[in-house]
Amino acid sequence: MQIATPVLALFRVCIYAFLLAPIVVVVLASFNAGNFLTFPPQGLSLRWFWTFLQNDVFLDAIAYSAILAAASTAVSLVIGTMAALYFVRHAGREAETVRVGVLLPLILPEILTAIALLFFFYEIGIGTEHKIALFTGHVLMTLPFVFLNVTTSLQGRDDSVELAARTLGASRYTAFRRITLPLIAPGLATGAVFAFIISFDTFGVSFILKGTGSAPLPIQLYDYLRFNFTPEAAAVSTVSILLTLVLVTAADLLFGRKA
Amino acid sequence: MTEVSLRALQKLYGKTLALKGISLDVAHGEFVSLLGPSGCGKSTTLKCIAGFEEVSDGRICFDNKDISRKLPEDRDIGMVFQSYALFPHMTVAQNLAFGLEMRRLSKSVIAERVAKAMEMVQLTPYADRFPKALSGGQQQRVALARALVIEPAILLLDEPLANLDAKLRNEMRGFIRDLQKRVGITTIYVTHDQDEAMTMSDRVVVMFDGEIAQAATPEEVYDRPASERVARFVGNANILELPVMAVRDRAAGGFDLTLPGGTPLHLAAPAPWANGALRVMARPEQISLTDPGFGQLGGRVAKRYFSGGHVEYTIDTDCGPLLVLGPTTQAVHEGDAVGLTFDASRLWPMAPESGAKP
Amino acid sequence: MKRFRSYLLIAPTAALIFLFIVLPYVTVLIMSFRAPADGQPYGEGFSLGGYAQFFGQAYYAWSLPQTILLGMATTLICLVLGYPIALHIATASRKWRGLLYGIVLSPLLIGIVVRSYGWTILLGNSGVINATLRNLGVIDRPLPLMYNNFGVILALAHVFLPFMVLPLLSALQSMDPAIAQAARSLGARRFTIFRRVTFPVSMPGVQAGCILVFVLAISSYVTPALVGGMRVKTTTLLVVDALIDQFQWPFGSAMALVLAVSAGLIVLIFARLTRMKWT
Numbered sequence: 001m002q003i004a005t006p007v008l009a010l011f012r013v014c015i016y017a018f019l020l021a022p023i024v025v026v027v028l029a030s031f032n033a034g035n036f037l038t039f040p041p042q043g044l045s046l047r048w049f050w051t052f053l054q055n056d057v058f059l060d061a062i063a064y065s066a067i068l069a070a071a072s073t074a075v076s077l078v079i080g081t082m083a084a085l086y087f088v089r090h091a092g093r094e095a096e097t098v099r100v101g102v103l104l105p106l107i108l109p110e111i112l113t114a115i116a117l118l119f120f121f122y123e124i125g126i127g128t129e130h131k132i133a134l135f136t137g138h139v140l141m142t143l144p145f146v147f148l149n150v151t152t153s154l155q156g157r158d159d160s161v162e163l164a165a166r167t168l169g170a171s172r173y174t175a176f177r178r179i180t181l182p183l184i185a186p187g188l189a190t191g192a193v194f195a196f197i198i199s200f201d202t203f204g205v206s207f208i209l210k211g212t213g214s215a216p217l218p219i220q221l222y223d224y225l226r227f228n229f230t231p232e233a234a235a236v237s238t239v240s241i242l243l244t245l246v247l248v249t250a251a252d253l254l255f256g257r258k259a
Numbered sequence: 260m261t262e263v264s265l266r267a268l269q270k271l272y273g274k275t276l277a278l279k280g281i282s283l284d285v286a287h288g289e290f291v292s293l294l295g296p297s298g299c300g301k302s303t304t305l306k307c308i309a310g311f312e313e314v315s316d317g318r319i320c321f322d323n324k325d326i327s328r329k330l331p332e333d334r335d336i337g338m339v340f341q342s343y344a345l346f347p348h349m350t351v352a353q354n355l356a357f358g359l360e361m362r363r364l365s366k367s368v369i370a371e372r373v374a375k376a377m378e379m380v381q382l383t384p385y386a387d388r389f390p391k392a393l394s395g396g397q398q399q400r401v402a403l404a405r406a407l408v409i410e411p412a413i414l415l416l417d418e419p420l421a422n423l424d425a426k427l428r429n430e431m432r433g434f435i436r437d438l439q440k441r442v443g444i445t446t447i448y449v450t451h452d453q454d455e456a457m458t459m460s461d462r463v464v465v466m467f468d469g470e471i472a473q474a475a476t477p478e479e480v481y482d483r484p485a486s487e488r489v490a491r492f493v494g495n496a497n498i499l500e501l502p503v504m505a506v507r508d509r510a511a512g513g514f515d516l517t518l519p520g521g522t523p524l525h526l527a528a529p530a531p532w533a534n535g536a537l538r539v540m541a542r543p544e545q546i547s548l549t550d551p552g553f554g555q556l557g558g559r560v561a562k563r564y565f566s567g568g569h570v571e572y573t574i575d576t577d578c579g580p581l582l583v584l585g586p587t588t589q590a591v592h593e594g595d596a597v598g599l600t601f602d603a604s605r606l607w608p609m610a611p612e613s614g615a616k617p
Numbered sequence: 618m619k620r621f622r623s624y625l626l627i628a629p630t631a632a633l634i635f636l637f638i639v640l641p642y643v644t645v646l647i648m649s650f651r652a653p654a655d656g657q658p659y660g661e662g663f664s665l666g667g668y669a670q671f672f673g674q675a676y677y678a679w680s681l682p683q684t685i686l687l688g689m690a691t692t693l694i695c696l697v698l699g700y701p702i703a704l705h706i707a708t709a710s711r712k713w714r715g716l717l718y719g720i721v722l723s724p725l726l727i728g729i730v731v732r733s734y735g736w737t738i739l740l741g742n743s744g745v746i747n748a749t750l751r752n753l754g755v756i757d758r759p760l761p762l763m764y765n766n767f768g769v770i771l772a773l774a775h776v777f778l779p780f781m782v783l784p785l786l787s788a789l790q791s792m793d794p795a796i797a798q799a800a801r802s803l804g805a806r807r808f809t810i811f812r813r814v815t816f817p818v819s820m821p822g823v824q825a826g827c828i829l830v831f832v833l834a835i836s837s838y839v840t841p842a843l844v845g846g847m848r849v850k851t852t853t854l855l856v857v858d859a860l861i862d863q864f865q866w867p868f869g870s871a872m873a874l875v876l877a878v879s880a881g882l883i884v885l886i887f888a889r890l891t892r893m894k895w896t
Contacts, residue, residue, distance in 0.1 A: 225737075
């Protein structure tokens, strides 16, 4: 089946390069010593990382994004896991409806969902103040990822182990806590990491629902990029890429082998 | 019709030798089974014949023409896979037509041959169904027809019945065997099921560890196994180690052995290696139960399992536990003392094995 | 009782989806029929003004076919680039598969703003590509790679390529490898196997990937905004502009709905054309 002609192999290498190029370029640009994003770079330096570390706007944005991501991940982890349990264990004929329903935030265009939420929160008189709308948007965006990961790890398990625990005298709750929960822990962890990263990086809901005051990192970055061309944005992006890598690697080291 | 001959086939995977020099001749129209436990090299041998694996050394000839270097698509083989490997996006008729289209036959010829093939496997009413809408047995027959409709030089089957339930498997054995006889095609069949190999084949090739242990008719493999390992793989075998009292003819056969308790036992088979003692195989149905005190050897019933057509006993004797098949009419219970009589004409001596575990 | 208890598991999610997805989308639908007004988001009463405004002005109306073409081009490129990759990963050895899979998924883990920004660094007038070509003496003035459809489509293809590869990969991996062998044993050669067996059998993945990428591409905002520099006007950009910057809520909603309905129709037609009777 492999069509191992050299032309095709070359084509494949190009595609892999295409996939990695923009990310690599951002990281390289962040070490540019010049005042502008020129190529080839005018020497290497860490000055833009230093500039960024003194820029409260970006630091605040990172902190804000991290808190928002942690909070929305916590909520979607709980309700997403419950939904996954229902879907795998209890859903009968309505299973497909449940699945599509939970995945709606993923299937529907994010920007349209954000706009819909904006109208909705205005119509009920809350608006984008108090960040409730923004938070809701982030929970919606992260929920499908928790659901998908937990569903996968639940489906991979034989649910007779929980039944076995109950024949041995464990209550419904104990059986879940002692047997099922440890077994699906890798799925929960992967789901949580995914959710956190999605929330940290998502643009649409943040852009539309951010309200006034501080804004999440992607929005600050976007606003900055519209009018500035210094490598500081590249430094910020590199830090954000690094955070993601650390998170993914940590999750992989902790749970990768078991998942 | 085609003769297949394998000449000292070797297959290396990295540093492990999966096939250690397989030589085999399959006559035209013959049905040969490759039988052995998983990992014995039977599937690898089949894949080499089909061309999906390249041989590391040795030759494969069809009608004395070396085809070892040919691509699978040029070998003119019909193959049935364990998973059937039906094309899910094509109807039954389209599946059958595929190989003929590859041969660039005219539409009318294709239609005619597909129709005939579907009739042959009794699937005419299902011509326009997709594989998903067929039962396991029907899918199996489509796979068979798809392999045969191209009128290949040889037919290769890779554990084709493994995914069917027991009842259907029995039906399909007969079906495949009859079809093969009717078409008269040279067939190589891979299986790990000894019953399947015995009932279907003209010749059974027993393989262990990448080597052929024995290639013979089913009767011969069962009654006169080449080694203890073959004896145990092909059915149940009681092995008794008995001292030789007298040798009449080492090569032509004729030994006087003695059972514990002193009863003499005559072995008619040849055993050129015979020395002070011989290991002798007796199949469970070659031993019969009599009253205690009678027969050639005494024992006690340790276990009794009723299995419908007959009763399976484990008898504790001075030769160790022996497996014996008895008729269901016999009133023998666990704990009873019994006598045992051997069918001396079918006793078979075991050749000593060098290195291989029994 | 037991049934009731199990409903408690789905209740929070069901409430969340109903309250914050279903109702808000209904709000958009209603909003699109409200009367436009000046100086405030919307006026009293209902009208078709929003729709009239969209279809009545060429500037807006023309954005729709352009956006759809942009989406189709992105989808096509993703398919052409994604298929060899999916095939490669599906047939790669276990050792390589993890790494290749990682390369394909890595863009997903990097924010869309950062990725689009990466493309601006590559494609800009003094960006990596133009600078290199100029230094090599191939060109004297920068090639227009950015702020046009070319740049936007390229960047969109990059951003959504993983969404094409993943369904393709799952279709290819769920395919019985013996099928290709069976085709060979029947006399088919490599290209024939691809054309007659592998590709048609992976059709469910092709379909899913194309639909996903198309929908994502036409509704994306950041990439066209950054790489297109507001010079490539997609309907989605206009929607956000109308809603956020101009406060014309009925007009923006009408536009969003026209885009959504058009996308839905195209997806339906596509699904109909690529319908598989055998699944």
